[in-house]
Amino acid sequence: MTTILGIETSCDETSAAIVVDGRTVRSNIVASQVDLHAKYGGVVPEIASRAHIERLDAVIEEAMAVAGVTRDDIDAIAVTNRPGLVGALIIGVTAAKTLAWAWSKPLVGVDHIRAHAYSPAIEMQTPPWPAVGLIVSGGHTSLFLIRSPIDIERLGATIDDAAGEAFDKVAMILGLGYPGGPLIDKLARDGDPKAIDFPRTTLGPNSLDFSFSGIKTAVLYHVHGHGKTTGGLEKLSQRQLADVAASFQQAVIDVLVRKTMLAVKRSGVQTVVLGGGVAANQALRAQLASACEQRRLAFHAAKMAYCTDNAAMIAALGYHQLMAGDTAALDLDAYAHAR
Ligand code: KG4
Ligand code: ZN
Numbered sequence: 001m002t003t004i005l006g007i008e009t010s011c012d013e014t015s016a017a018i019v020v021d022g023r024t025v026r027s028n029i030v031a032s033q034v035d036l037h038a039k040y041g042g043v044v045p046e047i048a049s050r051a052h053i054e055r056l057d058a059v060i061e062e063a064m065a066v067a068g069v070t071r072d073d074i075d076a077i078a079v080t081n082r083p084g085l086v087g088a089l090i091i092g093v094t095a096a097k098t099l100a101w102a103w104s105k106p107l108v109g110v111d112h113i114r115a116h117a118y119s120p121a122i123e124m125q126t127p128p129w130p131a132v133g134l135i136v137s138g139g140h141t142s143l144f145l146i147r148s149p150i151d152i153e154r155l156g157a158t159i160d161d162a163a164g165e166a167f168d169k170v171a172m173i174l175g176l177g178y179p180g181g182p183l184i185d186k187l188a189r190d191g192d193p194k195a196i197d198f199p200r201t202t203l204g205p206n207s208l209d210f211s212f213s214g215i216k217t218a219v220l221y222h223v224h225g226h227g228k229t230t231g232g233l234e235k236l237s238q239r240q241l242a243d244v245a246a247s248f249q250q251a252v253i254d255v256l257v258r259k260t261m262l263a264v265k266r267s268g269v270q271t272v273v274l275g276g277g278v279a280a281n282q283a284l285r286a287q288l289a290s291a292c293e294q295r296r297l298a299f300h301a302a303k304m305a306y307c308t309d310n311a312a313m314i315a316a317l318g319y320h321q322l323m324a325g326d327t328a329a330l331d332l333d334a335y336a337h338a339r
Contacts, residue, residue, distance in 0.1 A: 002075045004322070005099070006315025007060065009052040009092030010084025010112045011138070012036075012043045016060040017311035018067035018074075022149070022319035023123060026067035028305060028312040031055045038178050042168070045085045052091035060095070063311070071103045076327070078318020081109040082335040083139070089334035097330050108318040109328040113137070113338050114152055115313040117144050119302040120273035122316050128300050131271035132263045134256060134288070136278035138164035138179070140338070141210050141256075143263045146273065149320035155263050156208025163252055164278045166212040170219050170248050174241060175233055184245045185281050191239075191246030193283075196222060198251040200258075208263055210255065219248050253284050257291050264297060271298040280307040 001020055008015040017028040033051045037043045064070070079096035081089060093109075100107035117133045132155070133144040141158040161169070164181055171180020176187065198218050201211045222244065223233055236244070260272060272292050278284065285301050292299035306313055321327070 002319055002322070003069060003073050004108075004315040004319050005060070005063070005074050005077045006110075006311035006313075006318055007056070007077065007079040007092045007096050008112070008309055008311040008314045009056065009088050010080045011088060011309060012048050013309040014052050014055045014059050015309060015311035016056070016063035017315045018063055018069055019122075019312055019315035019319065022316045023121075025122060025312045025316075026069070027063045028310055029059050029063045029066065030310055031059050034179065041172055041178050043085070045087050048085060049087040049091055052088055056091060056095050074103070074105060076106040076108055076318065076322045078108040078110050078315050078321070079332075080112045080115070080314050081328075081332055082111055083338040084112055084334075084336065086334050086336050093332060093334045097332060101330055106322060106327045107330065107332060108321045108326065109332045110314045110318050110321065111339055112314075113140050113142065115317045116275040117146055117152055117273075118149050118317040118320075119275040119306040119313040120300040121149070122306050122312060123303065124300065128271050128273055128298065130269045131273045131300075132260060132267055132269055133273045133275065134260045135276045136163040136256065136274075136284075137276035138162060138168065140276070141212070143208050143259060145263070145267050145269070149317055150324050150326065155267070156210065156259065158210040158212060159203070160211050160213040161216065163210070163212055163256065164276070166216050166252060167278065169216045170245075173216070173220050173223055174244060181278060181281065184249055185283070187242050188246040188249045188283065191242030191244070193246040193250035195243035196247035198222075198247055200251055200255050202255060202258070206262075208259055208266075210259065212252065215248065215251055219244060249281070249283055253281075253287050256284065257288055260288065261291060261295070264295070271300070274299075274301040275307065277308045280304055
């Protein structure tokens with residue numbers, strides 16, 4: 001039995017978790033900063049870093065208390081060291097290095113996006129690999145061929161906005177608030193996904209890359225701009241607002257599902273996994289599940305608690321890296337970009 005303490009501070013969630021053998025989550029404490037950033041309409045890096053400093057010690061203590069472990073039970077410390085806000089990452093990395101040194105434990109540096117890719121496997125008895133992974137978050141949108149937890153090949157990625165970023169920006173255009181994903185998800189349930197034909201940008205029939213900046217502009221023009229304008233946000237009824245949300249969401253989902261199926265065809269695997277913050281979207285989960293069912297593919301979406309940022313996925317992937325001997329020295333650094 002190998003017990004890992006995971007630490008995550010890459011964006012606006014301060015999180016610590018205790019996970020056994022990369023699978024069993026004994027605790028997963030997440031202190032969200034949404035309330036601190038909401039009035040600015042997005043994450044303010046300096047505020048995020050300060051909040052991580054203030055909260056991280058208590059979050060780690062709580063994760064250990066809930067799991068009922070002491071430092072003697074912990075076999076290694078895993079920490080997100082890329083990609084993310086560098087000032088925010090440094091808080092977690094510094095805490096992890098300090099504990100690794102003080103407690104004489106191995107240190108593991110974990111890639112946040114790869115941890116999202118691993119997240120659907122948490123708490124599964126039989127690992128789902130090999131699989132095509134659709135990983136959709138606020139900062140990244142990628143398709144991966146996941147052969148094992150530590151053998152992950154990127155098949156495609158967004159060339160501009162991430163899917164979650166598009167949800168957040170469209171929510172802003174519609175005056176819904178921040179973060180936009182869950183608000184659009186909810187509003188879209190009352191709307192008609194066929195009401196407005198927003199563009200599905202595919203970048204060509206064979207591309208596994210994504211582009212979500214055009215659709216945000218299309219929504220903006222639909223609400224305020226020229227052409228088939230509604231004449232401004234204030235002129236939209238609640239029903240029309242819901243139609244815009246549902247139609248936007250459907251356009252994004254169509255592209256995500258289509259490209260995931262293309263990746264499956266190309267790679268020849270029989271399993272699809274879904275992870276990242278946007279994986280919490282109910283319509284996306286349902287429609288990807290049904291596309292997989294039609295083709296007799298196995299489908300596993302990350303549990304809701306492991307979709308948005310959390311340290312359980314960091315500890316879980318950290319376990320597999322530890323087993324593979326992929327440990328870090330105490331000069332481990334933080335990086336803004338993915339490897
Ligand atoms: O993975 P995550 O917590 O952070 C990053 O690594 O970026 O993803 C956050 C993103 C945000 O853009 C948020 O709006 C989106 O996930 N999100 C959703 C939903 N819940 C969160 N998007 C669509 N539907 C949701 N239910
Ligand atoms: Zn994330």
